[in-house]
Amino acid sequence: MIISGAEIVIRCLQEEKVEHVFGYPGGTVLHIYDALFKQDEVKHILVRHEQAAVHAADAYSRSSNRVGVAMVTSGPGVTNAITGVATANADSVPLVLLCGQVGTAAIGSDAFQECDTVGITRPCVKHNFLVKDVKDLASTLKKAFHIATTGRPGVVVVDLPKDITAEKCEFVYPAAVAMRSYNPVVKGHLGQIKKAVQLLLEAKRPILYIGGGVVLSDSAEKLTDLARRLNFPVTHTLMALGGFPATDRQSVGMPGMHGTYEANLAMHNADVILAVGARFDDRVIGNVEHFYNEPRKIIHVDIDPSSISKRVKADIPIVGNVPDVLDEMLKLLEDGFATSPQLADWWRQIEAWRAKKGLQYHQGERIMPQFVVEKLYEVTRGDAFITSDVGQHQMFASQFYKFDKPRRWINSGGLGTMGVGLPYAMGTSFANPGATVACVTGEGSIQMCIQELSTCKQFELPIKIINLNNGMLGMVRQWQEMFYSKRYSQSYVTSLPDFVKLAEAYGHVGMKIEKPEDVEPALKRAFTEYKDRLVFMDFIIDPTANVFPMVATGKGLTEMILAEDL
Amino acid sequence: MRHIISILLENEAGALSHVAGLFSARGYNIESLTVAPTEDASLSRMTIVTSGSDEVLEQITKQLNKLVDVVKVVDLSESAHVERELMLIKVRAIGKDREEMKRMSDIFRGRILDVTESTFVIELTGTSAKLDSFINALDTGLILETVRTGVSGIGRSDRILKV
Numbered sequence: 001m002i003i004s005g006a007e008i009v010i011r012c013l014q015e016e017k018v019e020h021v022f023g024y025p026g027g028t029v030l031h032i033y034d035a036l037f038k039q040d041e042v043k044h045i046l047v048r049h050e051q052a053a054v055h056a057a058d059a060y061s062r063s064s065n066r067v068g069v070a071m072v073t074s075g076p077g078v079t080n081a082i083t084g085v086a087t088a089n090a091d092s093v094p095l096v097l098l099c100g101q102v103g104t105a106a107i108g109s110d111a112f113q114e115c116d117t118v119g120i121t122r123p124c125v126k127h128n129f130l131v132k133d134v135k136d137l138a139s140t141l142k143k144a145f146h147i148a149t150t151g152r153p154g155v156v157v158v159d160l161p162k163d164i165t166a167e168k169c170e171f172v173y174p175a176a177v178a179m180r181s182y183n184p185v186v187k188g189h190l191g192q193i194k195k196a197v198q199l200l201l202e203a204k205r206p207i208l209y210i211g212g213g214v215v216l217s218d219s220a221e222k223l224t225d226l227a228r229r230l231n232f233p234v235t236h237t238l239m240a241l242g243g244f245p246a247t248d249r250q251s252v253g254m255p256g257m258h259g260t261y262e263a264n265l266a267m268h269n270a271d272v273i274l275a276v277g278a279r280f281d282d283r284v285i286g287n288v289e290h291f292y293n294e295p296r297k298i299i300h301v302d303i304d305p306s307s308i309s310k311r312v313k314a315d316i317p318i319v320g321n322v323p324d325v326l327d328e329m330l331k332l333l334e335d336g337f338a339t340s341p342q343l344a345d346w347w348r349q350i351e352a353w354r355a356k357k358g359l360q361y362h363q364g365e366r367i368m369p370q371f372v373v374e375k376l377y378e379v380t381r382g383d384a385f386i387t388s389d390v391g392q393h394q395m396f397a398s399q400f401y402k403f404d405k406p407r408r409w410i411n412s413g414g415l416g417t418m419g420v421g422l423p424y425a426m427g428t429s430f431a432n433p434g435a436t437v438a439c440v441t442g443e444g445s446i447q448m449c450i451q452e453l454s455t456c457k458q459f460e461l462p463i464k465i466i467n468l469n470n471g472m473l474g475m476v477r478q479w480q481e482m483f484y485s486k487r488y489s490q491s492y493v494t495s496l497p498d499f500v501k502l503a504e505a506y507g508h509v510g511m512k513i514e515k516p517e518d519v520e521p522a523l524k525r526a527f528t529e530y531k532d533r534l535v536f537m538d539f540i541i542d543p544t545a546n547v548f549p550m551v552a553t554g555k556g557l558t559e560m561i562l563a564e565d566l
Numbered sequence: 567m568r569h570i571i572s573i574l575l576e577n578e579a580g581a582l583s584h585v586a587g588l589f590s591a592r593g594y595n596i597e598s599l600t601v602a603p604t605e606d607a608s609l610s611r612m613t614i615v616t617s618g619s620d621e622v623l624e625q626i627t628k629q630l631n632k633l634v635d636v637v638k639v640v641d642l643s644e645s646a647h648v649e650r651e652l653m654l655i656k657v658r659a660i661g662k663d664r665e666e667m668k669r670m671s672d673i674f675r676g677r678i679l680d681v682t683e684s685t686f687v688i689e690l691t692g693t694s695a696k697l698d699s700f701i702n703a704l705d706t707g708l709i710l711e712t713v714r715t716g717v718s719g720i721g722r723s724d725r726i727l728k729v
Contacts, residue, residue: 118580123591127634130580147634180729181576181637306628309621 005134005165006031009098012141013042015173018069020045020060020430021098022053026073027113028100031165045430045459048451050077052423054084054097055449059410059420059427061093063385065218066431067149068095074102075113078120083417085155086124090414091239092216094153096144097121103163104132117159126154134167139174146177151184152304153216184303188320188328196274196299196316197332200230203272203297205346208232209255212239212413213277213302213322220244220406222326223276229333231343233350235263237278239413242403247382252350253359256284257551258395261358262350264549264557268294269349275300277322280312281414282553288312290556301325358549358562359399366542367516369393369468373400376438376466379523384408384436387424389445390416392474395547397440419448425463426455436527438464443496443538444473453506456534464526465536467499470543478546482561503536514540568597569623570642570649570719572727573612573630577603581635585612588633594618594626598651598694598716609637609729615694615717637729646722652689653697654679656711659686663708674700685710693717 003011009032013021022045025033036044047053050072057068068088072081078099088095102111118128127147129140137160144156200206208230214223220243227234227250234244235255244251253260255267267273267285273296278284285291288311300307300314301322308317318325361370373396376384386401387410388394394411403409410428412420425439439446446467456463468474476491500510509530513522519539526535548563575581582601589596597615604611616626623641630639642649659667659681671678671688674696680687690700694717701709721727 119583122580122583122587128580132579179634182634304632306625306632310625313621 001171002168003171004031004035004168005137005160006035008134008137008169008171009141009160009165010035010039010042011171012138012173013069014039016067016145018042018067021069021071022047022056022060022427023071024050024053024073024077026077026100028074028102028162029071029098029160029165031162032071032098032100032160045426045455047423047455049449050080051083051419052426052449052452052455054081054088054095055420055423056427056430057095058084058088058093059387059424060431061088061095062091062410063407063428064431065407067145068093068427069098070095071098073100073113074117075115077113078115078117082120082124085121085157087412087415087417087420089124089126089155091212091412092153093155094148095155096148097155097157099157099159101130101159101161104161105163107161117157121157124155125157128157128159130159131161131164134164134169137164138171142174143177143179147182151182185305185319186321186324188301188318188325190328192316192318193325193328194332196318197329199272199297199299199316200274204343205270206230206232206272206274206343207266207270208234209237209267209273209275209278210234210240210243211237211276211278214240214243215406217277217303217322218406219277219323219326222323222330226326226330226333229330232274233266233347235259235267237284237413238398238411240278241398241409242406245404246402247404252354254398255557257286258399258547258549259551261356261549261560261562262353264551264560265353266350268557271296273298275302275314276326277302279307279310282311285312285557286551286559287554287556290559293556356562358560360563361545363516364542365516367513367519367539369396369470369539369541369545370400371516372466372468372519372539372541373397373440375520375523376440377401379520379527380436380438384438385410385428385432387411387421387428387437387439389421389441389448390418391442391445392478392545392547393440393442393445393468395475396468399547418445421445422449422452422456422463422465425465426452426459426461429461429463436464437462438466440466440468442474443467443469443471443499444493450502453503453508453534453536457507460532461534462532463534465534467536467538468541469496469499469538470541470545471496472543474545475547481546483552499536499538503534508534508536510536510538512538512540567619568615568617568643570647570717571614571616571626571630572640572642572719573614573636574604574638574727574729575610575612575633576635576637577608577610578635581610582612584633584635585614585630588629589614589616592625592629594622598714600716600718606729611727613716613718638727640721640727642719642721645725647719648722649693649717649719650691651694651697651717652691652715653700654687654689654713655701655709656685656687657704658684658708658710660684667708670700670703674703676700
């Protein structure tokens with residue numbers, strides 16, 4: 001069958017079972033949009049800004065483990081999309097971005113809406129392609145989906161010159177991909193796994209430290225199984241919330257800069273750390289030298305060899321796909337590899353640390369942000385998809401919403417991108433129709449992609465926006481209060497819009513909540529009476545609330561500042 | 567420590583920029599970089615001379631392997647290898663310097679490729695250190711221009727980098 005390049009693009013999306021594409025049309029993608037118009041298998045979600053298209057596709061993937069697909073035009077379409085690309089790639093999210101490009105003859109001539117897409121995207125993608133011949137189009141798209149979803153997942157950008165989408169050729173979608181230069185390891189080295197299991201069983205003060213890789217590889221169940229058999233405490237990073245049930249006794253919460261007292265002390269004092277799909281990043285272990293003060297053995301399981309021994313040297317590195325390695329470990333344990341470990345003393349110590357209740361706060365006359373998240377947790381019975389932006393509200397949400405299931409917590413961990421919350425809620429809603437989706441945000445972040453309220457109206461997305469409004473760029477203010485002698489340089493947001501009216505202007509429901517006693521009734525109304533509507537809930541919170549515990553930059557995990565210290 | 571990394575990569579547009587971009591993005595040193603297609607035109611072979619601690623070199627190797635266009639990576643300096651670099655150097659050759667230049671070139675086993683009334687172009691092949699010594703041995707005022715290819719390297723005996 002001889003069809004145009006544009007039709008080939010759409011056929012490839014159909015072959016990949018892509019149901020939703022988030023995008024924004026423009027000159028160089030018009031052929032593709034025309035081909036899109038003539039079919040209805042692939043649905044297009046028109047956003048209001050290209051950045052939101054990529055964020056929505058990103059969350060679509062995070063909340064469902066399907067690949068996210070976005071499409072933008074050349075030049076400014078691409079540059080607007082870059083923040084979304086870097087955000088998704090930093091968190092290893094499988095995503096394919098299709099970009100229009102000026103015709104092949106015009107490339108390099110500074111043509112209208114031309115930019116060097118492969119050059120600009122190169123440092124923030126897993127891989128990128130420029131298609132120069134329509135005959136390569138189908139195989140390139142096949143490779144793009146293959147690369148995005150295998151190994152350590154990531155973003156693949158495909159640059160499509162306009163003339164390529166007009167030219168015609170025979171369409172054959174390859175059944176498989178063979179690339180001599182790309183063969184990610186799957187199975188872990190069995191000898192290493194045996195050594196690891198032996199070490200786990202000898203441990204006196206072990207901890208299971210899990211990262212985003214557990215969620216991305218859909219290994220939460222296996223991980224939970226392993227944790228229960230070993231009776232180890234489990235600490236889950238910001239990217240792994242839900243990778244192990246937060247309400248489980250064995251969960252000690254999040255480690256790191258705003259982690260729990262018990263998680264940080266357990267990490268620091270452990271004699272064996274089993275790290276799974278995590279990368280010991282600066283926000284998790286703080287000062288590396290300080291971390292090294294305590295001798296311990298580290299077993300590090302990751303699909304990406306470069307994540308192992310990057311910041312912290314691993315004693316037993318295991319390169320492999322997390323579920324495959326967990327399977328092997330479980331099998332060894334089943335085969336009665338050795339007796340189960342005696343951890344009573346260690347657990348007593350952990351319970352003593354836990355009793356310190358490092359996450360306490362005082363709900364006084366003004367609404368505390370933690371209180372709103374706790375009520376949100378109760379009203380949604382812990383079963384909502386929660387997206388967040390970046391800042392204090394993100395930390396409060398991660399500390400106080402107890403995620404028992406994976407893929408329920410959607411946030412930008414690696415790049416830390418403000419503005420993702422609303423488009424993330426959109427992508428999550430499309431991937432999970434009928435699900436409860438709430439976006440916990442702040443008045444700073446929400447304004448970075450506020451225009452998407454219009455997209456939400458067009459598609460009648462019943463998102464609940466929990467705006468923790470303190471009139472401050474809260475996290476910036478917290479650092480300025482603590483480390484810059486309260487010189488609040490540019491962290492106070494004046495001239496805020498009336499969010500209730502703004503929501504109403506877009507055709508949504510707006511609520512302003514100023515008293516603690518109104519928090520729960522308002523949430524209940526939003527999730528019942530306005531179940532099918534987008535509700536913008538503007539919570540006027542105590543502007544002095546800070547996130548604790550806190551490990552300041554450059555400090556070690558045991559050098560936490562607790563709320564009670566101040 | 568100085569290391570010589572050999573890379574086989576797909577001979578495709580953009581492959582070079584992926585490698586070069588990796589080095590600049592992660593702050594790794596590049597002392598020299600040389601690349602050309604192999605006997606199999608679909609593959610290029612690149613030699614990069616870099617330096618860093620063992621940990622940095624481990625990361626460089628891992629990060630290179632992660633690039634989708636990269637087929638194989640070897641640190642040649644881990645075992646026996648030969649390395650060569652080519653230099654073309656244009657020198658002033660007038661009066662008594664003419665004979666001196668010829669003599670120096672002979673000592674370093676150079677070849678004079680181009681001769682004019684006032685200049686020679688000398689070709690010199692060897693390790694980078696040998697090329698450096700040749701430059702140091704000349705009166706700097708007589709050096710008009712130099713161009714060096716950067717190091718190419720290959721493992722000794724049956725150590726083979728091939729797909």
